[in-house]
Amino acid sequence: MARPREFDENKVIESLMNVFWDKGYEAATMQDLVRASGLLKGSLYGAFGDKQALYLAALKHYNRTRIQAGIDILNGEGRARQKIARLFDNVIESTKRGLFGGGCLLCNASLEKAVSDRQVKNEIKTTIRRLKVAIMDAVSMEGVNEDQAASLAAFIISAYFGTRVLAKAGAPAAMIGDTRDHCLQLLPRGQG
Amino acid sequence: MARPREFDENKVIESLMNVFWDKGYEAATMQDLVRASGLLKGSLYGAFGDKQALYLAALKHYNRTRIQAGIDILNGEGRARQKIARLFDNVIESTKRGLFGGGCLLCNASLEKAVSDRQVKNEIKTTIRRLKVAIMDAVSMEGVNEDQAASLAAFIISAYFGTRVLAKAGAPAAMIGDTRDHCLQLLPRGQG
DNA sequence: TGTGTTCTTGACCAGATGGTCATAAATTTG
């Protein structure tokens, strides 16, 4: 080891993530990333590699923080219905707060980069699998059998991702609530 | 009128649409569009305007053809369950056929351009509204009241868009079928 | 045939793009 880094890697990645979350991969220029991170291009390249690597790091950070927050909810205490309701409520809230148009970097990456970037695609597939498992575990606790839990999880993820699209599309916020309510109808209600 | 156009406008728009559908707005270069359309840049600009206008024309064409095909199904004969099942089956099929990764230009536009382009956002919102009405009409025929029809339609659109994201994400195809099956559970089954 | 109008062509442009690199600065180790 010689000269130490002058920046907090986590903070830098967080700021890169925000740029990609806001603009997407292509529309985000190196200038944007330089401005947001506070680093200069040389340092950025030295620390991470090229633009694709920056994006991958940003996406992984998103999954490690934002998506993981959702998984933590699913793994926590409480009824499955309530946990899943919270997932959708988070979409509604971030839409209201105007957080990047209510969008989700994981969804954005799926549409913009999953096809063209193998590593991004792997990260996405792995994350979706983890999300699915967390939902399966949550509904399994309510006495749903494994096959049903798997297909229920697939369905909930679809609906969830769909609300993320609707949010960015500028659709009425009520559509997200409606989606949540119908999803909950398919979950066990009773006393278990 | 003086010198007539040497190209078929519909065919040109169709080829532009394919480029944007495949690559998205930013990643599609004018060179790509020139190559695909067979026109030269000057003609393209003369006929449509700038790149944003090309994209808007392509998106409108997508809605006028691909989305309209879905609406035609919904407005056609048959039970609502079957019609909506067909919507999801189309996603499965286009995924299998590798048609632009099973993606949907309307969804892609929602995530990539709805926020930054007012006209695109309007086109998207209008189209989603039309799609919603078509679904409402279809389920209303089955005796569902208007409020329920509206929220059911919102929910189905979410699930549908979600499968479009999952498809491009490279998620297992079974997840789309699972989503479809759970959606159908919320639709009237009986003899009406 | 001549004139006006529209369309086609491809050369051309300024600016932005992602990416590199030599040099200087800040450390650790001997």
Next chain:
DNA sequence: CAAATTTATGACCATCTGGTCAAGAACACA
């Protein structure tokens, strides 16, 4: 202090970007 190693800096680059434009070609109309 000196050598070695890593990081920071910003000038620099080839290439590509979306977009323009003047000149010529193809038509309608008179």
